[in-house]
Amino acid sequence: MRAALIDKPYSVKFTDVPEPVITKGNEVKIKTVVTGICGSEIHAFHGTHPFRIPPVVSGHEVAGIVVEVGSDVKSCKVGDRVTVEPHYGCGACELCSEGLYNICSGKSVLGSKGWIGSFGEFFVVPEQTVIKLPDNLSFEEGALIEPISVGMHAVRQSGLGVGETVAVIGTGPIGLGVMLSAQLAGASKIIMTDALDFNLEIAQKMGCRHTVNVLKEDVRQKVSEITEGKGVDVTYIAFGHESTFADALNITKRKGTISEIAIVGAPVKIPISILQLNEMKLIGSNMYTRTDFEIVIDAIASGKFNVEPFISKIMPIEEVERAMEIVDKKTENVIKVLLSF
Numbered sequence: 001m002r003a004a005l006i007d008k009p010y011s012v013k014f015t016d017v018p019e020p021v022i023t024k025g026n027e028v029k030i031k032t033v034v035t036g037i038c039g040s041e042i043h044a045f046h047g048t049h050p051f052r053i054p055p056v057v058s059g060h061e062v063a064g065i066v067v068e069v070g071s072d073v074k075s076c077k078v079g080d081r082v083t084v085e086p087h088y089g090c091g092a093c094e095l096c097s098e099g100l101y102n103i104c105s106g107k108s109v110l111g112s113k114g115w116i117g118s119f120g121e122f123f124v125v126p127e128q129t130v131i132k133l134p135d136n137l138s139f140e141e142g143a144l145i146e147p148i149s150v151g152m153h154a155v156r157q158s159g160l161g162v163g164e165t166v167a168v169i170g171t172g173p174i175g176l177g178v179m180l181s182a183q184l185a186g187a188s189k190i191i192m193t194d195a196l197d198f199n200l201e202i203a204q205k206m207g208c209r210h211t212v213n214v215l216k217e218d219v220r221q222k223v224s225e226i227t228e229g230k231g232v233d234v235t236y237i238a239f240g241h242e243s244t245f246a247d248a249l250n251i252t253k254r255k256g257t258i259s260e261i262a263i264v265g266a267p268v269k270i271p272i273s274i275l276q277l278n279e280m281k282l283i284g285s286n287m288y289t290r291t292d293f294e295i296v297i298d299a300i301a302s303g304k305f306n307v308e309p310f311i312s313k314i315m316p317i318e319e320v321e322r323a324m325e326i327v328d329k330k331t332e333n334v335i336k337v338l339l340s341f
């Protein structure tokens, strides 16, 4: 089958790989229609991702069509338009029994450790990961459910309340997913920060009234002005860099919450005393669970989330090399690049 293979660090090829086959009764085979390029694919491309290790057919932000089902599958059938929640837990541990399979230490993630992902024309997943797309969702919208669900999970984890104020550090796909989810949760003010005006303009297009370009403006001063000197109730870190943690501690109000979503490779030095002095909470957020997917799908289907501004480019899988370069080196302004089969 046709596929994009990251064969070694800094090398991605459009090539032919063996087609995966159904081997268990609970499995579903899906034909990829569109798939997004995620930051984690760039880490894999650099050879720095902890578990997406070349050679790998990666890909996990996807919409496609069911082409075959195992003998025990009941919840979907051939021809269904679907997305997948691209991970599942061991099913046996305490966390899995509580529905917290997203943090199960034995979980499997699509597009890693030999499990062929959606950078392939076909991929095989267990039935419980498959979610049908409503008729009014396009395949392109379907492929955006996964990255937006990361933001939805973070917002639900943080317990953001109606009328509360929010800052989001990093206005890429994850940060924008947080923004939409915070809008849905009823946040009164949302402040988006980034180093790129292009990204901040997309946030404005999606209804954000407060944006800060961190290269041109003082983020602490701006947040202080917008929140009458109090700081925000919740700060979400959607861009991993040492400086963003210090910023987060300084722009969040006393008793406030900081949610860390970004993947940070190396240990960082942070002024932790601010956390202690101000009795703040620092919490982590890892991927999502089924509920996050369901809320996001419903919000797109009902018109509450307009995700069209996410889609910067749709390129054929044959052009994966150029597509990866655009996302990696930012040779063009993009939020999300989708690959089509």
Ligand SMILES: [Zn+2]
Residues within 6 Å of the ligand: 038, 039, 040, 060, 061, 146, 147
């Ligand atoms: Zn992703």
Ligand SMILES: [Zn+2]
Residues within 6 Å of the ligand: 089, 090, 091, 092, 093, 094, 095, 096, 101, 104, 105, 106, 107
């Ligand atoms: Zn488990």
